[in-house]
Amino acid sequence: MTHHNPLAQFEVQTVLPLRIMGLNLSITNSSLYMFSVLAIVMLYFSLALSKKALIPGRIQLSAELIYQLISKMINENIGTKGKKFLPFIFTLFLFILFANLLGMFPYSFTVTSHISITFVLAMLVFVLITVTGFVKHGLHFLSLFLPKGTPWWLAPLMIIIELFTYLARPISLSLRLTANMVAGHVLLKVMAGFVVSLALFLKFLPLPLMVVLIGFEIFVAILQAYIFAILSCVYLNDAVNLH
Amino acid sequence: MNQNNLEDKIKKFKLKDEQLTSNQFGKTNSLSEKMTTKALTVGIDLVAGVLVGVIIGTFFDKLFTTKPIFLIICILLGIIASFRNIWLKLKNDSANDPS
Numbered sequence: 001m002t003h004h005n006p007l008a009q010f011e012v013q014t015v016l017p018l019r020i021m022g023l024n025l026s027i028t029n030s031s032l033y034m035f036s037v038l039a040i041v042m043l044y045f046s047l048a049l050s051k052k053a054l055i056p057g058r059i060q061l062s063a064e065l066i067y068q069l070i071s072k073m074i075n076e077n078i079g080t081k082g083k084k085f086l087p088f089i090f091t092l093f094l095f096i097l098f099a100n101l102l103g104m105f106p107y108s109f110t111v112t113s114h115i116s117i118t119f120v121l122a123m124l125v126f127v128l129i130t131v132t133g134f135v136k137h138g139l140h141f142l143s144l145f146l147p148k149g150t151p152w153w154l155a156p157l158m159i160i161i162e163l164f165t166y167l168a169r170p171i172s173l174s175l176r177l178t179a180n181m182v183a184g185h186v187l188l189k190v191m192a193g194f195v196v197s198l199a200l201f202l203k204f205l206p207l208p209l210m211v212v213l214i215g216f217e218i219f220v221a222i223l224q225a226y227i228f229a230i231l232s233c234v235y236l237n238d239a240v241n242l243h
Numbered sequence: 244m245n246q247n248n249l250e251d252k253i254k255k256f257k258l259k260d261e262q263l264t265s266n267q268f269g270k271t272n273s274l275s276e277k278m279t280t281k282a283l284t285v286g287i288d289l290v291a292g293v294l295v296g297v298i299i300g301t302f303f304d305k306l307f308t309t310k311p312i313f314l315i316i317c318i319l320l321g322i323i324a325s326f327r328n329i330w331l332k333l334k335n336d337s338a339n340d341p342s
Contacts (some may be wrong), residue, residue, distance in 0.1 A: 164295050165331075166322035170330075172291030178286060227280055 002148070006189040010113050011130065012184065029109045030186070037098045037111065066094070070229065078231035081240050085233075088128070092121065094231040100181065100221035112224075113181040115174055122174035125232045133239035144238060169235055180224050184217045281332050288328045296321020 016027035048063035056064060070090045074082045096112060103110025112118055133141035145162040146155060191213055195206040300317030304310050 115249070160320055161324045161327060164292060164299075164320055165328050167299075168288070168291040168295045168324060168328060171294050172284075172287045175291060175294075176287040180288065223283070227284060229281055231284065 004193070006186045008195075009109070009185060009189065012114070013095075030114065033102060033109045033111045033118075035098070037095060037102055040102070041094050041098055045243065046101055064087040066090075069226075073230055077230065078237045078240055080235070082236065083238055089229050089232055089236075092125070092232060093210055096121070096228050096233055097222060097225035100101075100225055101218070103181065103185070104221060105220055106220065110181050110185060112177055113185065115178045118177045119170065122170040122178075125173065125235065126170040129235050130240045132236070133242070136240065137242050141239070141242060144242065173231055177224050177228055182222055184220050188213060188217060285329050285332065289325050290331075292321040292323075292325025292328060293318060295320070295324070 001007045004222050010027050014026045023091065026054055044128045045063060048059045051057065051060060053060060067090070070093055071086060074086055074089060076087065090191050093169060099111040101203055103113065145166070147162070150158050165238070177229075188210075192210060195210055198206045291331070295318040296319070297314065299321075300314035303313035307313070
């Protein structure tokens with residue numbers, strides 16, 4: 001019965017129990033898939049950049065396209081000062097992208113469907129923004145909480161509201177990714193269940209719809225990684241180029 | 244004479260090419276791309292502000308044992324913050340819009 005539960009696919013299961021100094025460091029399917037993502041990304045890039053041909057082959061071209069996408073994103077959103085954040089955004093994008101895509105395989109586990117993981121990624125961005133802001137601008141960074149042209153009697157309220165807006169960033173960043181992945185996978189499973197029961201009346205007709213939905217899910221997987229990266233850039237821009 | 248003609252032609256084509264890439268593909272693409280990104284992100288922004296309000300409100304209520312007061316105030320502030328977030332995003336977009 002549990003196999004029919006659309007939420008069963010998100011269960012974290014221990015694969016290799018491990019306790020070190022009283023800490024539960026077991027290898028779960030979640031961490032196993034994260035290691036897999038790491039291995040796949042490293043393998044892909046070492047394969048893509050092994051030849052370094054002047055006229056790139058397909059695999060090298062794809063790697064260069066990803067690099068160009070991120071490089072352009074940073075140039076457009078942060079400017080030349082954002083160059084040093086390229087490795088961070090690039091890593092973030094690739095990790096989320098491959099985690100999302102790996103979750104699209106049947107019987108696999110979607111790492112990014114757990115808020116504990118996406119929230120840590122979002123907090124990483126949040127802490128980086130805050131630290132960068134304070135290092136670059138010192139206490140002047142706090143002027144971010146008071147928009148220009150605010151009348152003095154509105155200032156206390158505006159500061160609180162801006163603080164709320166600032167604190168909402170990591171939550172919206174992590175929630176968006178998790179919600180999209182969970183909703184997509186649950187929808188796929190429920191629809192797949194319908195396909196089975198509808199086969200009695202409509203034969204194979206509903207099956208192409210599933211193919212379209214899976215295609216749409218792959219699109220969402222790529223888009224969500226892109227959105228996470230671009231929003232990180234937008235938020236970093238606030239810290240780097242303070243108005 | 245011939246050489247001049249050729250250079251003129253090359254200049255003409257280069258200009259045409261630039262116009263094509265900047266107008267038809269570059270700008271519209273990035274603009275619609277930006278709009279799509281914004282449109283897809285607005286929904287969660289609404290929720291996030293309220294969630295921050297709830298978290299901060301419950302924290303202060305536990306601290307001062309004033310159960311619903313801070314929760315109500317912070318949720319209201321959170322709603323305002325989330326709407327402000329959305330407004331800021333849309334305002335930036337319309338400012339960049341050339342049309």
